[in-house]
Amino acid sequence: MSVGPVLGALLGGAFTLGVLLGVTGWLRGRRPALIDRVAPYVRDVADLNPHANVDTVSIPQRLHAAGTAVADAIGSADSVRRRLDRLGSAMSLEVFRARQLRRAGAAAGLSVALSLLILARHPTPPLALLILCAIATFGAAWWCDHDLTRRVEARxxxxxxxxxxxxxxxxxxxxxxxxxxxxxxxxxxxxxxxxxxxxxxxxxxxxxxxxxxxxxxxxxxxxxxxxxxxxxxxxxxxxxxxxxxxxxxxxxxxxxxxxxxxxxxxxxxxREVLMMVPVVFAILPVTIVFAFYPGLIGLHLTSGS
Missing domain, CATH: 1.20.81 (Receptor-associated Protein)
Known part of the structure; x- marks a missing residue:
């Protein structure tokens, strides 16, 4: 059996699943539910929330909690709130965490697709590919936190x-x-x-x-x-x-x-040493050429005559 059709089917299925999840999440987050809009303005929110007394936790909620824990390990919640306040941004901690998780998920998906492509072309140890996926995922989450710090420092x-x-x-x-x-x-x-x-x-x-x-x-x-x-x-x-x-x-x-x-x-x-790099490797050679090239041409003309 050829590996190409199987790999293409896996990649196509992964891409379709990602598109469906993205569209579903966008449709759900586009308009908040009625209870979410009314709850902040009433006194007893627990009586109006049908999910307040439910002990079961769904799989997406568990994944979100795990992702939030990993993000807190990269940058604590208090640190993120302070940096967002210093940035003057209206973004809340939850929105920032959601953006961080989306980037980490996108990096994880791309790394998985790249790992499957590498595995189909060259026999590679699965542990190395798993390490690659983990590094890409944590790197994307860390870069989101680092980008926030960079923007705060620039501001x-x-x-x-x-x-x-x-x-x-x-x-x-x-x-x-x-x-x-x-x-x-x-x-x-x-x-x-x-x-x-x-x-x-x-x-x-x-x-x-x-x-x-x-x-x-x-x-x-x-x-x-x-x-x-x-x-x-x-x-x-x-x-x-x-x-x-x-x-x-x-x-x-x-x-x-x-x-x-x-x-x-x-x-x-x-940076005095760094400033010497263009002087030594750009200006000085040009100066030497301008100084010695006319004499070299004169020597050639004299030897030719």
Whole structure:
């Protein structure tokens, strides 16, 4: 019996099953059930939930629990929530876990298909193929968590670059006679960027009923940038105690600019060897060619005459 038709049937069946599962999940998640929409607005949810007193757990629920446990081993739930908050994302932990599990499942399916193809063409130990599938699955889940961390770091680096300009604008607005809250409202409305989004979030909390000081304290607690945390704490203290703010903002902006300059110099010092690579392998050979090629042509002309 030929292996080709059997392999094609297996791959076709796996692809069809994956498409059916994806379409079924999309149709189920597209519109929530009536009880899911009503339950958050009633007091006694357990009486309305028909599945609340059922002890049996379905296989998809067990698989989801196992996948969640594996994802928690890669990145804990508290860490993911904090990073999502620092990112300013409206995504919940459950949505992030679902995305992480989908990517891990897609990697597992592709690795299984690749393993079957390798097994059909070359006799390979099944243990090696199982290890390949496990590495692909865990790698996809880890990459989703790593990508979240990378996006948070990129956003906070952009906020740190925007901070000196925003601090100077706030200092000018306060020096012109506006209150700190009104200055933040004006600057956050006119400016664009990640830090402006955070300030708009702070003002949104204020408009929702919170105090200005508590909103800035929340910004200081959730951000991962020390300069912005000190800035938020300074604003909260200025609003509570009425301390002068203009000189503090100018000093913080100058400190951040000086820190950025020092970081750039340190980065250049660490990469001094790498900067020599284009000099040695690109610029220096071209310089040598330009220096010696005319003399080489002159020697050929002299020897020929």
């Amino acid at each position: 906070e680096a952009a906020m740190l670059q925007e901070f000196p300009t925003m601090a100077d604008m706030l200092a000018l607005a306060v020096a012109a006679g506006e209150s700190p809250a009104a200055a933040v409202q004006r600057v956050s409305t006119l400016a664009h960027g990640d830090l402006a989004d955070e300030l708009r979030r702070v003002m949104g909390d204020v408009h929702a009923g919170g105090t200005v000081a508590d909103s800035f304290d929340a910004l200081a607690s959730r951000t991962g940038v020390g300069a912005i945390a000190r800035f938020a704490e300074g604003l909260a203290g200025a609003i509570e105690r009425g301390t002068p703010l203009v000189d503090v903002l100018h000093a913080q902006a100058a400190d951040v600019r000086e820190a950025a300059r020092r970081a750039l110099i340190e980065t250049g010092g660490r």
